[in-house]
Every structure is written in structure tokens, then in C-alpha cells.
Amino acid sequence: MSELEFLASTAGVYLPQGTQIVDPKLAMDAQSVMATGANAGIPAFLANYMDPKVIEILVAPMKAAEIIGESKKGDWTTETATFPVVEATGETSSYGDFNDNGSSGVNVNFPMRQSYHYQTTTAWGERQLAMAGLAGIDWATRTNIASILTLNKYQNKTYFYGVDGLQCYGLLNDPALTAPITPTAQWSSDTTDALTVYNDVSRLFRRLIAQCNGTIDQNTPMTLVLSPAASVAFNKTNQYNVNVTDQLKKNYPNLEFQTAPEYATATGELVQLIVKEIEGQETATCAFTEKLRAHNIVVKASSYEQKKSQGTFGTVIFRPFAIVQMLGV
Numbered sequence: 001m002s003e004l005e006f007l008a009s010t011a012g013v014y015l016p017q018g019t020q021i022v023d024p025k026l027a028m029d030a031q032s033v034m035a036t037g038a039n040a041g042i043p044a045f046l047a048n049y050m051d052p053k054v055i056e057i058l059v060a061p062m063k064a065a066e067i068i069g070e071s072k073k074g075d076w077t078t079e080t081a082t083f084p085v086v087e088a089t090g091e092t093s094s095y096g097d098f099n100d101n102g103s104s105g106v107n108v109n110f111p112m113r114q115s116y117h118y119q120t121t122t123a124w125g126e127r128q129l130a131m132a133g134l135a136g137i138d139w140a141t142r143t144n145i146a147s148i149l150t151l152n153k154y155q156n157k158t159y160f161y162g163v164d165g166l167q168c169y170g171l172l173n174d175p176a177l178t179a180p181i182t183p184t185a186q187w188s189s190d191t192t193d194a195l196t197v198y199n200d201v202s203r204l205f206r207r208l209i210a211q212c213n214g215t216i217d218q219n220t221p222m223t224l225v226l227s228p229a230a231s232v233a234f235n236k237t238n239q240y241n242v243n244v245t246d247q248l249k250k251n252y253p254n255l256e257f258q259t260a261p262e263y264a265t266a267t268g269e270l271v272q273l274i275v276k277e278i279e280g281q282e283t284a285t286c287a288f289t290e291k292l293r294a295h296n297i298v299v300k301a302s303s304y305e306q307k308k309s310q311g312t313f314g315t316v317i318f319r320p321f322a323i324v325q326m327l328g329v
Helices: 003-010 064-068 126-134 139-161 194-212 228-235 244-251
Strands: 070-072 080-082 085-091 103-109 112-114 116-125 222-226 255-259 268-275 284-299 303-317 323-327
Touching (some): 064 139, 064 222, 064 284, 116 139, 126 139, 139 284, 194 244, 194 268, 228 244, 228 255, 244 255
Parallel strands (some): 070 284
Antiparallel strands (some): 116 303, 284 303
16 A cells, blocks of 8 residues: 555545546646636626616596596495486466466476496415515505506596496586587697687687576686697787686686596597586586495415405486587697
């Protein structure tokens, strides 16, 4: 046994005859051969920054309830709603001590609206929650927010358009609304001046005066509704550097402006002038039966589900004569 083998054996390592601990060729190389793959950096995820702030995708605003208000009618068991309308009737006759001519009375109508109930469902799993948590996202909360947004977006749509096939109409398509008038010129055109835009709004008001038969005046609270694109026309100024908005506010002190993207219709830009109320009676209301009814959470083996529902009557217009329209601005 050589001295090298003896020393190795005493250390507890057996080296067969002729085995070398070090390859003598390595000592003669300028650089040794690598046993690992070539790499000059670190894993990319180690240099990544995860922003804790979550950026939400924007959706179109839901403005119907802001324009005319919102109210609850019935509950989730309600199928129809009836709105009694009472009209005074009467006639007079020449007076005579023994005459009993002339009479007074009332006429009653009972217009009805049908409700529409709809739903959406959310589901989330235990591993799904844990995986999303690694990215700092509360998955259960986010799915609940999405379900509320989904319901409210549809609710807003019914307030504008109603529900096809039912006696459930919207602010833009109620059959009782009077036909829209045509503007003098297209407001968005560069050749249309501020005076033309102002005069068109005044035309709407004059028609409203005629339809309301003198029950309103220039001081009556009103809402002028149009699309965001059409509202830019109110920035047009006249020869005295006064824009349309300032002119309208001066002559109609209680006029309110609202915008909604739904007023950019397929047939042109729509404008509505709405009287808020006459003698304490609101002109219209966005009506619902239930707002966000959250049903029981269903617990499964390793996941959860929950249904949410709402109900709508669309927009109930009590006095359609208190709304005038202009199409094509």
C-alpha cells in the first residue's frame, strides 16, 4: 500500500490501487471545464416590482338615476305596479233657481307597468383565493364588486331603454313621449354659432311651455340632458365673448345640466329638457323592486357560490308632457 492509500484509509476513505484524488491535467489548463450552464444574471422575477395598488378598468358612467331620481316600488314578489291617474271633469251652465244643469266629477285611469327580475352568480375556490393572494388581490372581494357592477349596469340600461316584450319602458323610448323636434343646425358643426345653439334650446323651452299649458315658467327647476360630445357646443361664444352656458343660466336660473353617453343614439345626438316636478308631483322616476338582494352563500367541497338579484320597472313617466326632445344636434 502506498503512502497516499494509507493516509486515505486511515481517514475512512478507501481508494483502490491507482486512483488519483486530483486530475493532473486540470493543473495544466488555463481554465477548468464548467459543470453548469452559462449564466450572467439572476432570475427575472427577483428584479420585478409588484405594485400594491390595483388599477381598475373604467366603465361608462351610470347616470339615469342622477338625471331623474330613483325610488323603490314594491318588492321582489311584485309582478306589476299600478299608478292611478285622476282627472277632474266638469261643465257649467247658466244659473237659475230651479235649474240643475252642469256637473262635476272625476275620471280615473290605471296605467300599469311590469317588473323584470334578473340575477348574476359569483364563485370562488380556496386555491384560487390563495393564488390570487400571492399577487395581493382579494379575489372574493373583487368578484363581489364585479357582480354589483354587472347588476347596476343592467339596471341603468333598463332605466334608459326598458325591457323588450314587457310594459317596462325607459326614459328614451317610452311610447308616451312626444316626438322630438329637429334642430336648426347641427350643433357640432364649426359653422353653427352660439346664438343658433341658444335659440334651439329656447325652442325646446317654448314647446315645453305649450305642452305644460302654462303650469311652468323660466324659473321652474328643469334638467337639460345630452351626451358629453354634444355638451361641448355650450362652450361656443357669441360676439360679446359670452358662451351658451352663461346665457342659459342667466335666462333659466334653475336649469341644471346633465350628460349621459346614452344620448348619443344611433339616429343622432338627442337632447331632452325635463321639468323636475309640477305642483309637487315628480315628472318621472327610475323604479326598482329590489336593489342588490344577496342570496345565501353555497358552500361546496372546496369552493363557494353566491347569487345576487335585482328587479326593475324601468323609468316610470308620470307626466310625459313635461319632457320635450330634440334629435340630430
